Amino acid sequence: MKRxxxxxxxxxxxxxxxxxxxxxxxxxxxxxxxxxxxxxDCSVYSQYGDLKGKSISIYTTFVDAEGATxxxxxxxxxQCTGADIKYEGSKSLTTDVLGRIEAGAVADIVAFPQPxxxxxxxxxxxxxxxxxxxxxxxxxxxxxxxxDYGSVDGKLYASPLGxxxxxxxxxxxxxxxDAGYAVPETWDDxxxxxxxxxxxxxxxxxxxxxxxxxxxxxxxxxxxEDMVLRSAGPAAYAQWVNHESPFNxxxxxxSLEEMSKIVRNDAYVNAGIGNIQSIAAxxxxxxxxxxxxxxxxxxxxxxxxxxxxxxxxxxxxxDGDVWxxxxxxxxxxxxxxxxxxxxVAAFADRPEVVAFQTFLSSPDWANAKAKVTxxxxxxxxxxLDKANLRSAVDQLAFELLSDxxxxxxxxxxxxxxxxxxxxxxxxxxxxxxxxxxxxxAVADAIEAAWPKS
Amino acid sequence: MTxxxxxxxxxxxxxxxxxxxxxxxxxxxxxxxxxxSVVALGIGLIWSVPTLGLFVTSFRARKDISxxxxxxxxxxxxxxxxxxxxxxxxxSGGGTSDLSDYFINSVVMTLPxxxxxxxxxxxxAYAFAWIPFRGSNILFVGLFALQVVPIQVAMVPxxxxxxDMGLNASFWxxxxxxxxxxxxxxxxxxxxFMKDIPRSLxxxxxxxxxxxxTIFFKxxxxxxxxxxxxxAIFQFLWVWNDLLVxxxxxGNTPDLAPITARLADMAGSLGDRWHVLSAGAxxxxxxxxxxxxxxxxxxxxxxxxxxxxx
Numbered sequence: 001m002k003r004x005x006x007x008x009x010x011x012x013x014x015x016x017x018x019x020x021x022x023x024x025x026x027x028x029x030x031x032x033x034x035x036x037x038x039x040x041d042c043s044v045y046s047q048y049g050d051l052k053g054k055s056i057s058i059y060t061t062f063v064d065a066e067g068a069t070x071x072x073x074x075x076x077x078x079q080c081t082g083a084d085i086k087y088e089g090s091k092s093l094t095t096d097v098l099g100r101i102e103a104g105a106v107a108d109i110v111a112f113p114q115p116x117x118x119x120x121x122x123x124x125x126x127x128x129x130x131x132x133x134x135x136x137x138x139x140x141x142x143x144x145x146x147x148d149y150g151s152v153d154g155k156l157y158a159s160p161l162g163x164x165x166x167x168x169x170x171x172x173x174x175x176x177x178d179a180g181y182a183v184p185e186t187w188d189d190x191x192x193x194x195x196x197x198x199x200x201x202x203x204x205x206x207x208x209x210x211x212x213x214x215x216x217x218x219x220x221x222x223x224x225e226d227m228v229l230r231s232a233g234p235a236a237y238a239q240w241v242n243h244e245s246p247f248n249x250x251x252x253x254x255s256l257e258e259m260s261k262i263v264r265n266d267a268y269v270n271a272g273i274g275n276i277q278s279i280a281a282x283x284x285x286x287x288x289x290x291x292x293x294x295x296x297x298x299x300x301x302x303x304x305x306x307x308x309x310x311x312x313x314x315x316x317x318x319d320g321d322v323w324x325x326x327x328x329x330x331x332x333x334x335x336x337x338x339x340x341x342x343x344v345a346a347f348a349d350r351p352e353v354v355a356f357q358t359f360l361s362s363p364d365w366a367n368a369k370a371k372v373t374x375x376x377x378x379x380x381x382x383x384l385d386k387a388n389l390r391s392a393v394d395q396l397a398f399e400l401l402s403d404x405x406x407x408x409x410x411x412x413x414x415x416x417x418x419x420x421x422x423x424x425x426x427x428x429x430x431x432x433x434x435x436x437x438x439x440x441a442v443a444d445a446i447e448a449a450w451p452k453s
Numbered sequence: 454m455t456x457x458x459x460x461x462x463x464x465x466x467x468x469x470x471x472x473x474x475x476x477x478x479x480x481x482x483x484x485x486x487x488x489x490s491v492v493a494l495g496i497g498l499i500w501s502v503p504t505l506g507l508f509v510t511s512f513r514a515r516k517d518i519s520x521x522x523x524x525x526x527x528x529x530x531x532x533x534x535x536x537x538x539x540x541x542x543x544x545s546g547g548g549t550s551d552l553s554d555y556f557i558n559s560v561v562m563t564l565p566x567x568x569x570x571x572x573x574x575x576x577x578a579y580a581f582a583w584i585p586f587r588g589s590n591i592l593f594v595g596l597f598a599l600q601v602v603p604i605q606v607a608m609v610p611x612x613x614x615x616x617d618m619g620l621n622a623s624f625w626x627x628x629x630x631x632x633x634x635x636x637x638x639x640x641x642x643x644x645x646f647m648k649d650i651p652r653s654l655x656x657x658x659x660x661x662x663x664x665x666x667t668i669f670f671k672x673x674x675x676x677x678x679x680x681x682x683x684x685a686i687f688q689f690l691w692v693w694n695d696l697l698v699x700x701x702x703x704g705n706t707p708d709l710a711p712i713t714a715r716l717a718d719m720a721g722s723l724g725d726r727w728h729v730l731s732a733g734a735x736x737x738x739x740x741x742x743x744x745x746x747x748x749x750x751x752x753x754x755x756x757x758x759x760x761x762x763x
Binding site (some may be wrong): 055061062063064065066067086088089090091092096099100102103104105138265282285289304307308312366376 | 515516518519608609610613616617621622700701704705706714717718719720721722723724725726727728
């Protein structure tokens with residue numbers, strides 16, 4: 001350190017070392033496969049042809065263990081066709097992807113987590129229309145509403161990938177059994193049950209948590225959407241999401257008031273955590289935890305929350321520690337389901353990309369993915385064999401998604417403009433809990449934030 | 454951090470020449486008084502509490518973290534809560550790659566990203582300070598004004614240029630980007646330090662027949678070590694802790710992504726493994742802390758040298 005010569009040499013060495021390592025990193029093939037799958041049946045992959053030496057890049061929002069299951073699900077395709085799938089997962093996809101499209105540095109295939117983002121991407125003119133084989137798969141295996149979410153102006157651009165169901169209420173089957181409660185069939189039953197729980201014991205029934213860093217509030221928007229679907233109905237929901245009726249429409253305000261009966265009732269919330277205000281400060285990942293030690297009875301959260309319970313080493317099953325029931329509607333003959341999903345669109349039409357895109361829209365992929373995923377994933381692809389889903393709640397979600405009497409509706413905040421769907425709506429719902437803001441004031445403020453055009 | 458460390462050197466280094474003016478003496482007296490030390494120590498302690506909390510949390514199980522505060526674990530009857538499970542999870546990696554891959558990526562990304570801007574900035578600073586040419590002042594102000602351009606604005610155009618040049622998805626984009634974003638500050642800092650070197654020193658060398666190259670290497674460079682070290686720490690910490698540039702330009706692949714990207718992903722797509730984050734943070738912190746401790750005497754000297762001289 002004393003002499004500049006040695007320092008210079010050290011720096012030089014550092015650069016040399018760095019350059020060699022970079023070179024190594026680039027040339028080394030990326031095949032540290034976890035758990036080889038030598039017994040792949042290649043016959044299902046023969047239709048995709050020989051893609052030896054070809055590489056396809058895919059960009060998704062799934063990282064870590066979840067991302068690994070995606071890579072794992074591509075293994076069979078890679079082995080049998082000889083193609084190399086370059087997987088990239090990043091949680092910042094929603095903010096990065098438009099810039100990358102603009103710069104021409106986007107992957108061959110991108111899995112968009114929101115139809116709204118897909119529309120923005122299509123508006124750049126760089127997204128290619130879905131090839132015929134993909135369109136055929138989408139028509140065969142998905143309902144028309146799913147096809148619509150992947151389409152812009154009637155043209156199909158993206159095939160659905162995974163899905164999640166949000167209209168679920170988590171509960172403890174054991175606690176229900178001990179207290180003699182039955183799973184409610186209608187919204188009124190649910191209110192009666194809620195009241196019953198408070199009368200029977202010195203506990204509050206519902207636990208809720210909506211905090212999630214800079215995305216705080218999304219859990220509450222799911223609540224609102226579920227309530228609008230139940231109180232105002234699926235038709236009014238569609239108008240509301242597309243802004244054909246204003247956000248502060250009386251029907252929406254009524255739905256909010258219906259929701260307040262539970263989540264803004266001091267006798268009902270926030271079980272095992274605190275008062276109503278605590279809802280805004282409780283991380284959504286902790287919201288359902290009080291259920292495990294009997295401090296809370298009901299927790300409305302999506303199917304993927306099962307992963308959280310699994311992390312707490314609880315068994316998620318009908319006869320296990322926690323289980324979920326469908327959030328009932330006022331009229332049991334209407335069965336609206338709130339959910340979300342991702343959509344894959346392509347930016348290249350090389351034959352190998354088309355083949356891979358076709359594979360992703362096929363039941364072959366859905367089944368391969370189900371087999372390697374421990375839990376927290378499902379799809380609306382009705383070619384999936386339910387038995388391949390390894391977690392019970394994923395099977396439940398899949399049943400709901402493929403129930404012909406159910407009306408699937410996409411998460412509204414994902415369809416609204418970003419200024420509302422991932423800003424005003426979140427913030428106002430946080431104020432709804434934190435500042436006890438009135439339903440009308442919340443709806444008015446969100447309506448005011450809707451972009452004028 | 455600086456608040457706590459700045460008062461220390463005058464007390465610690467006895468080599469400082471005796472202060473001449475009354476003001477300096479007063480400042481020295483004030484800074485070395487026991488009260489000032491107590492206050493500095495107090496601030497330092499308060500400053501460290503969150504880090505201590507994070508450290509304790511990193512050893513606790515998920516259930517304990519969500520139910521009680523970290524101070525609860527300090528009670529002797531709760532010492533059983535401490536476990537290395539989180540660290541085990543972090544080090545074993547969760548996805549398809551080891552943590553070490555990302556660690557190496559970080560090193561490979563950081564070293565050139567520190568060396569390149571320092572090398573260029575030293576040359577530029579020398580030119581601005583010791584080679585008179587027309588418009589040098591305007592050029593210098595213009596260069597420093599670039600400091601105000603937010604990175605976010607430059608991203609898409611820069612990425613497009615990289616794609617055009619065929620550099621996309623290689624370490625070059627990271628090295629070049631960090632070098633570009635670091636250059637204005639580097640040039641400014643090194644220039645201010647360099648122009649304070651006594652003119653007589655440079656002129657004496659020139660009289661002895663030294664050209665610019667000799668002066669730069671034989672006279673200026675050895676005197677610049679503290680300034681270079683302090684900027685190197687700045688740049689090192691910035692690049693090592695960077696996530697934005699790495700994700701936007703490099704992408705989140707095991708070939709390129711640094712350890713910060715891995716850290717951001719560690720909690721899982723839906724955040725259901727948030728409890729390993731504190732442990733991950735400490736693992737990622739080891740290198741920057743080591744670098745800071747190793748170079749901190751330069752850091753303090755370099756910062757002071759630029760500002761309170763003369």
